[in-house]
Amino acid sequence: MVKRWIEKxxxxxxxxxxxxxxAILIVCSFxxxxxxxxxxxxxxxxxxxxxxxEAVIGAVRTSLMLTTVAAIVAVLLGTLASIGITVMGQKTKxxxxxxxxxxxxxxxxxxxxxxxxxxxxxxxxxxxSMLAAHITLGxxxxxxxxxxxxxQTNVSTYEAALDLGASPVYAFFKIxxxxxxxxxxxxxxxxFTISLDDFVITYFTKGAGMNTxxxxxxxxxxxxxxxKMYALSTILFLLILIxxxxxxxxxxxxxxxxxx
Amino acid sequence: xxxxxxxxLVDITKSFDDTCVLDDLNLSIKExxxxxxxxxxxxGKTTTLRILGGFVTPDKGNVIFDGEDITQVPPNKRNLNxxxxxxxxxxxxxxxxxxxxxxxxxxxxxxxxxxxxxxxLKLVNLQGYEKRMPSYLSGGQQQRIAIARAIVNEPKxxxxxxxxxxxxxxxxxxxxxxxxxxxxxxxxxxxxxxxxQEEALTMSxxxxxxxxxxxxxxxxxxxxxxxxxxxxxxxxIGDSNIIDGLMVRDELVEILGVKFAxxxxxxxxxxxxxxxxxxxxxxxxxxxxxxxxxxxxxxxFKGVHYEMEVMANGxxxxxxxxxxxxxxxxxxxxxxxxxxxxxxxxxxxDEKAVTPDE
Numbered sequence: 001m002v003k004r005w006i007e008k009x010x011x012x013x014x015x016x017x018x019x020x021x022x023a024i025l026i027v028c029s030f031x032x033x034x035x036x037x038x039x040x041x042x043x044x045x046x047x048x049x050x051x052x053x054e055a056v057i058g059a060v061r062t063s064l065m066l067t068t069v070a071a072i073v074a075v076l077l078g079t080l081a082s083i084g085i086t087v088m089g090q091k092t093k094x095x096x097x098x099x100x101x102x103x104x105x106x107x108x109x110x111x112x113x114x115x116x117x118x119x120x121x122x123x124x125x126x127x128x129s130m131l132a133a134h135i136t137l138g139x140x141x142x143x144x145x146x147x148x149x150x151x152q153t154n155v156s157t158y159e160a161a162l163d164l165g166a167s168p169v170y171a172f173f174k175i176x177x178x179x180x181x182x183x184x185x186x187x188x189x190x191x192f193t194i195s196l197d198d199f200v201i202t203y204f205t206k207g208a209g210m211n212t213x214x215x216x217x218x219x220x221x222x223x224x225x226x227x228k229m230y231a232l233s234t235i236l237f238l239l240i241l242i243x244x245x246x247x248x249x250x251x252x253x254x255x256x257x258x259x260x
Numbered sequence: 261x262x263x264x265x266x267x268x269l270v271d272i273t274k275s276f277d278d279t280c281v282l283d284d285l286n287l288s289i290k291e292x293x294x295x296x297x298x299x300x301x302x303x304g305k306t307t308t309l310r311i312l313g314g315f316v317t318p319d320k321g322n323v324i325f326d327g328e329d330i331t332q333v334p335p336n337k338r339n340l341n342x343x344x345x346x347x348x349x350x351x352x353x354x355x356x357x358x359x360x361x362x363x364x365x366x367x368x369x370x371x372x373x374x375x376x377x378x379x380x381l382k383l384v385n386l387q388g389y390e391k392r393m394p395s396y397l398s399g400g401q402q403q404r405i406a407i408a409r410a411i412v413n414e415p416k417x418x419x420x421x422x423x424x425x426x427x428x429x430x431x432x433x434x435x436x437x438x439x440x441x442x443x444x445x446x447x448x449x450x451x452x453x454x455x456x457q458e459e460a461l462t463m464s465x466x467x468x469x470x471x472x473x474x475x476x477x478x479x480x481x482x483x484x485x486x487x488x489x490x491x492x493x494x495x496x497i498g499d500s501n502i503i504d505g506l507m508v509r510d511e512l513v514e515i516l517g518v519k520f521a522x523x524x525x526x527x528x529x530x531x532x533x534x535x536x537x538x539x540x541x542x543x544x545x546x547x548x549x550x551x552x553x554x555x556x557x558x559x560x561f562k563g564v565h566y567e568m569e570v571m572a573n574g575x576x577x578x579x580x581x582x583x584x585x586x587x588x589x590x591x592x593x594x595x596x597x598x599x600x601x602x603x604x605x606x607x608x609x610d611e612k613a614v615t616p617d618e
Contacts, residue, residue, distance in 0.1 A: 154348060157349075157350055159313075159315055159335070159344070159348070160349075162315075162334070163313060163341055165337075165365040166336055167336055171336075178352045179351065179352065
């Protein structure tokens with residue numbers, strides 16, 4: 001009995017430490033007072049101001065554009081790479097898996113500076129350097145999600161499709177793709193969220209005058225914290241929460257569908 | 261029933277990573293034939309089937325189908341269909357969509373497809389299953405759907421890759437009868453791959469026994485069982501006693517120091533041979549009544565019969581009989597001349613008998 005009680009307390013403490021800062025942030029975003037210490041009544045003021053701020057709107061637009069395009073390109077590249085790696089021999093496969101995992105484990109600062117140098121030297125820093133960096137960031141996560149799905153897929157279903165007269169391309173889209181779709185989708189969501197909340201790589205590769213949500217918050221915070229940023233952070237948090245919830249729902253349905 | 265050759269495999273050679281799987285294989289498959297490729301795992305039977313299906317391209321040799329060379333034709337352009345070992349139904353499509361897959365690709369009309377699905381489901385005894393998903397079907401049902409999906413395309417040849425391997429014994433026996441019925445109703449050629457000798461003997465018109473990339477023997481099930489050409493076939497098909505013998509002259513063979521009358525001729529005088537005697541062909545009697553005396557050393561009840569081991573003249577004879585003799589009982593052995601099968605000793609390393617499943 002006592003043991004159960006201690007267990008519950010421990011879990012509660014962990015959850016509290018994890019979520020208390022976010023809870024405070026959310027509360028502050030509705031606080032009428034600018035002070036972090038005084039509760040001055042409930043307000044939507046910061047949210048309203050947020051959506052009137054040109055810099056914020058611009059940064060949100062840049063972020064969403066960048067993240068969406070980067071995630072889509074990463075999904076295409078990552079899925080193709082996964083298919084290629086799957087049909088490779090055992091040794092080449094291992095080499096390629098290691099190579100593709102490096103950007104994921106590599107320090108963000110290193111990736112960021114490297115891409116900045118490359119583009120700064122041979123091209124201009126701007127939207128495209130930032131996009132390239134974010135695609136690099138996303139591809140390993142897509143591969144990590146798609147590869148296991150491809151390995152689970154029964155090779156003979158693809159062969160069966162060919163056997164029944166399907167061309168290799170038709171067989172891929174009709175038979176293999178639906179099978180690995182959950183992996184592609186979760187890879188997309190991961191690439192999307194990682195790209196959305198990246199700061200370091202974006203900071204080094206963005207062009208002058210460009211801001212994503214994270215770099216914009218950083219700039220604003222240097223001038224002194226405005227509660228608008230609490231509001232923006234809250235929205236960002238909720239957005240990612242929703243994305244994760246959708247991803248979980250889909251994988252749960254997947255598990256249910258393939259049982260039997 | 262016309263019996264002209266439909267498929268000819270000519271001098272097929274195939275290696276995977278320096279391992280030769282098929283070596284100069286020649287095989288002719290007739291129209292309307294139920295032909296079974298039988299052998300232990302790794303004998304090249306599945307590779308042969310995959311070459312027929314177009315999933316493997318041979319290093320050397322040609323596949324002639326209906327007079328045309330199809331060696332380089334991809335699987336989707338071949339007029340034959342495959343039933344895969346693990347069913348390979350499309351998991352995200354229901355039964356109807358699975359069966360219609362090939363028909364939709366060949367742009368058949370909706371009404372035609374609907375009729376065909378109905379006909380195919382009736383053929384495999386699964387009427388009313390149109391809207392079910394494959395994962396809700398049992399293994400046997402899934403395999404029948406896989407067969408239905410293949411035959412609606414009206415292939416000239418149906419390739420079956422150990423289709424009953426994953427089913428339990430009772431279901432496997434039922435499906436054997438189903439397959440024979442299907443083959444007779446459809447009147448098409450079946451090429452069947454299995455390592456199960458009972459399956460091969462039950463269903464086939466022709467059995468091709470393979471080992472290590474070579475065809476060991478090809479013939480009717482009766483031929484293969486009663487007249488095995490070498491020790492490998494004798495050992496792989498059913499139980500048998502394979503003993504070193506000496507062909508004294510035509511119709512007389514010496515085994516373990518005792519002369520037996522037999523019916524084989526033409527081996528020459530005093531030639532070493534392999535002798536095969538099936539365990540059910542050995543007749544046990546009282547001591548002194550047969551060709552040699554021995555003592556029962558093992559006794560097992562097998563349901564249909566008893567299986568005994570009898571030690572006689574330094575050889576442990578496998579004997580099957582409906583009458584049990586207790587361990588330690590002295591008995592005599594006798595074999596009718598026509599039940600003694602004489603085979604030449606293997607001449608090369610390749611022909612040497614290899615224990616199945618090695």
